[in-house]
Amino acid sequence: MAIEENEFISNRLEKLDAIREMGISPYPPRTPDRSPVEFLRTTGETEEVLNTSGRIAAMRKHGKTVFCDISDSTGRIQLFINKKNLDDTGWELLGKLDLGDIIWVSGSLFVTRTGELSVRVVSLVLLVKAVRPVPVVKTDAEGHVHDAVSDPDFIYRHRSLDLMLNESSRNRFIARSRIITAIRGYLDSDGFLEVETPILQQIYGGAAADPFVSHYNSMDDQCYLRIATELYLKRLVAGGIHRVYELGKDFRNEGVDRTHSPEFTQLELYEAWTDYEGMMTRF
Structure with a gap:
């Protein structure tokens, strides 16, 4: 079945083609060795290089530094990605990622000035390029959820999104x-x-x-x-x-x-x- 195109999907398809032109498979058959996000959070700050993977749930770009949140079935963790820590291919690939993509990363763990445990990423691999945009659900500092996916008819028909977001x-x-x-x-x-x-x-x-x-x-x-x-x-x-x-x-x-x-x-x-x-x- 052909994918119904709109502006957002067209943009993602262009990125998909660009990733392939880089010689990178957007859907590799295997995932490198990884640890669950929960294991990283339990380990805490360490200079040891650890590996994990997850779906991109948030992304904030600040020039040559990018903060991402990734999540798996065990939890969520922040990524600290700086251009000087990645090779040129990894940094170029980062520019073609979107919310909903699934990536693998490796790096040491440190705590930011705001107290957030983060992975200082030194290697990045794309595991899945999401073609359709994923709904963005936000939780503010007081714990209030905004733009929640809660319509019963929608979540019954799109159970994968329900599980992903709720x-x-x-x-x-x-x-x-x-x-x-x-x-x-x-x-x-x-x-x-x-x-x-x-x-x-x-x-x-x-x-x-x-x-x-x-x-x-x-x-x-x-x-x-x-x-x-x-x-x-x-x-x-x-x-x-x-x-x-x-x-x-x-x-x-x-x-x-x-x-x-x-x-x-x-x-x-x-x-x-x-x-x-x-x-x-x-x-």
Whole structure:
């Protein structure tokens, strides 16, 4: 699909071509060794040369000195880039960078006069040249956020931007993953066996819901996306696996609202030698 061009995108595409003319790949296949931003912040001021990488979140130019902020999934750190510390190629490349580009840098760590831990950059590598501009979200000295990306319809359709710009969204994704890991750990430690049951089923059941209908081309037969995992799990219990669970996707071709989605993750577990009161004590 062709990229819809406007003035900002055209400018970035020109820079992309110029970078290629310099003999630099704007999308190299590998990233040099790096440490997370959090590691640099934990290390603090040091003369040791450390490497990191991240997306450019802010850029301030002052003649032959440029200050940048880069961020990764662990945090954000300031870069101090002075022309005398970079080779000519690196300084020329710096002039073709924009917000949203992803770069790799190396250098020692020092604290500026304003108390900001910074990387004194001596080497710079472009990892990704962003063609589309990234929304700029600013936080003032009092902690107030300006131009936040918060429209629900927009962030649901552009989840990558939501995660890039909203820390609260990233935290929710991390929390969800850790909750699922904790549930698995709890059930596994109590003797439950995690299994995977068929998603495509010739007879759907286990709940009262309308299914999504599909078709097996090779067998010329109709099938359905499962609406529940219940029936196959109970077959496993009958077969001798007396503590069993599945944490997987179910699909129900019904309404959509704040608490209902046609595709959702569901935990189902079954256990022999007990009743509903015993199951209620599991959580």
